[in-house]
Amino acid sequence: MTITTIGLDLAKNVFQVHAIDEAGTVVVRKALRRVQVIPFFTKLAPCLIGIEACGTSHYWARELQKLGHEVRLMPPAYVKAYVKRGKTDAADAEAICEAVMRPTMRFVPVKSREQQAELSLHRVRSLIIKQRTQLINMARGHLAEFGVCIPQGINNALHLLEKSLDGDVAMDLPEPALAMLQVLARQALLAHEQIRDVDRQLHVLCRTNDVAHRLTTVPGVGPVGAAAFAAAVTDPGQFKSGRQFAAWLGLTPLQNSSGGKERSGRISKMGDKYLRKLLVVGATALVRQFKIRPDRVPPSFAALLERKPMRVATVAMANKMARIIWALLTRGDTYQVNHVPVITA
DSSP: OOOOEEEEEOOSSEEEEEEEOTTOOEEEEEEEEGGGHHHHHHSSOSOEEEEESOTTHHHHHHHHHHTTOEEEEEOHHHHGGGOOSSOOHHHHHHHHHHHTTOTTOOOBOOOOHHHHHHHHHHHHHHHHHHHHHHHHHHHHHHHHTTTOOOOSSHHHHHHHHHHHHHTOSOOOOOHHHHHHHHHHHHHHHHHHHHHHHHHHHHHHHHHHOHHHHHHTTSTTOOHHHHHHHHHHOSOGGGSSSHHHHHHHTTOSEEEOOBTTBOOEEEEOOOSOHHHHHHHHHHHHHHHHHHHHOGGGSOHHHHHHHHHSOHHHHHHHHHHHHHHHHHHHHHHOOOOOTTOOOOOOO
16 A cells, blocks of 8 residues: 555544545554554655644654654644544544645644743743732732732732741731631742743843844843744744734734625734733833833834724734734844835835
């Protein structure tokens, strides 16, 4: 048998394989245990393998590429349209095999081990920030039951929790409630210190990575955002324009057009939620800076803030920042405030 294309449905333990030949005839349709995957593909001649871009997909793509196969990762949302009926592993593998051969299919570049290691810093940081927020909110509610109100702001909350551990502040709480407050305080302060440690690692990474260092010149992009884009955007050349890059991040309006009438709605919010959040947060920081030092904000951003509501302007600024980042990634330049784009006929 001559296998030309394979659809591989990943899982934790049981993998589904759907293989066809040049004529499109199904040659293999079988399930593999995890330990059987590499031996199975080792025996095959180099072929095209389609995989959904999900958990562990980049690892398996690298392993199969070492065996000489051509591996293409696809967004699961684009593969879903090729599932004929029902939801089974066999149907998913067949849909993946069908989708990977489409000429208009969009693929996800395979990330290296180093890129995934850098992205793990961001995932862990995001998780610990959520846990710190939960702990502080729990402490606020815990103290509110006894008439103690923590001032707004995370620094005020952490300062009060630290003082409660040191015994510098007297609280009229029952013994069990005071003991639970100390548990929350220790956990929140530990999470805060862990976040600061991850931030220090990201700052070092940003200084040593040339791409991330250049992205920090963009207004509103700090070390965290620069390091995230440098690790997440494997191949900026896959996007034809800055608008396509912004659309990939979900910062362009949804289209609901028909009959020659164009209707644009809210932003699509597709793509990487974490990268989009970093851009919006960075744009919000520019808005705050504009209120204090207007001269430090680019003129285009300042003009946008003067004629649009703050939230609308923030998203528009995030869209503009995404286009600037794409330009820097593709051209290898740094941001220039007074740059004049070249208009081609």
